[in-house]
Amino acid sequence: MNKYGLNLRIKPSKPIKRIPLPQVHGFGDDDDGDINQEIVRQATTKKNHRDVEEQHRKALEEDPTVFDYDGAYDKMKEAVIRPVLDDRQERKSKYIGPLKQKAKEREREHDIIFERKILKERSKDDHLFADKDKFVTGAYKRKLAEQAKWQEEERLRELREEKDDVTKKSDMTDFYFNLRKNVAFGAKTTELSKPVKQEEEATLGTSEKELGSASLPERGHICTEKATDQPLDDQIKQEDLVGTKSLEKDQIEERTLDAEKKREHHKRNEDAVAAAKERFMARKRAKVQ
Missing domain, CATH: 1.20.58 (Methane Monooxygenase Hydroxylase; Chain G, domain 1)
Incomplete structure (x- = not known):
């Protein structure tokens, strides 16, 4: 019959340990048995080591990278790491390059127009400074040379485009x-x-x-x-x-x-x-x- 209410837990009884009796001198195990067991244990251990080394050598002969755990781990994680590295790279816009190029061309055109305007205004006052020395810096000379080179390239490009334009062909x-x-x-x-x-x-x-x-x-x-x-x-x-x-x-x-x-x-x-x-x-x- 079950008991209800506060029931104290009864501790399990521990088994009584019996103290081994001392062996009588002359009737105990000899030390030779322990020595033989140690020799057998060491022999089996050496044999196991030799087998492991032989397997290791054969595995390296078949595949030198069989124990390259770091390389295998890197290859496994490369598929996960590569998209993250790609996202970190700078993404270039598809249209910003042509827009920048067109902006540079317009800036050069504006510079050329401004230079022509300055030369036209200066030509009106040349008679006032006819006896004066004129000094031109090297940077200005390089700028004029670059402008002339760019104008020549643009002229050749326009000629090529006009030559390749099929709508302006008169014959076959x-x-x-x-x-x-x-x-x-x-x-x-x-x-x-x-x-x-x-x-x-x-x-x-x-x-x-x-x-x-x-x-x-x-x-x-x-x-x-x-x-x-x-x-x-x-x-x-x-x-x-x-x-x-x-x-x-x-x-x-x-x-x-x-x-x-x-x-x-x-x-x-x-x-x-x-x-x-x-x-x-x-x-x-x-x-x-």
Whole structure:
């Protein structure tokens, strides 16, 4: 039956330790057993050490970085640390660079306009200081040189842009000239095949000269040497010019043919209309009669 209320906890009884009885002299264990156990223990310990060293050596032979715990830890944490380092780096804006460049160009333009204004105002007073010495500092000279260089670069850039502007082209000469540089039309293959073709033509010319007369082999040889010594770039340019001229000639012929066809078609239409009118008038006269 359970008891309710304040119940004191009963401490568990501790077991009584018995004092070992002293062994009688002559009947106890010998010290030899303890020595043998120590020898066996040391032997097993040495064997375990040798096994561990052998495993360590084999592991290093297979992979020298097998015990590189610091490197492995750094690689594991690199994926976590790298985004933090990237965020700490300075983030450059995508549009601030061109804006700064444009601001520098405008500042240079304003400086040039201001210098011209100063020179114009000073030219009005040159007659007052004609007999005076003029001194120009080195910094001012460098500034004028930089301004002149920048103006020249801007002029060349504007000329290039105007030259490359397709809206201001009056003909298709540049287009046909640049076909040589277009890989889609076989630019590499044509550039490689042109020297071979020229060599074949040179050899054919020399063979014809040798067959025609036996007294002119040296002259044919000299001609072929001159033809082969001519720079390839000049030959390619000449061929390109010939190609562009032939293309322009073909275009002109096509335009003339189209114009002639249109005129013939128009003439045929006029002849057909005139014939129809004559037939109509003939029928009308026949009805009146």
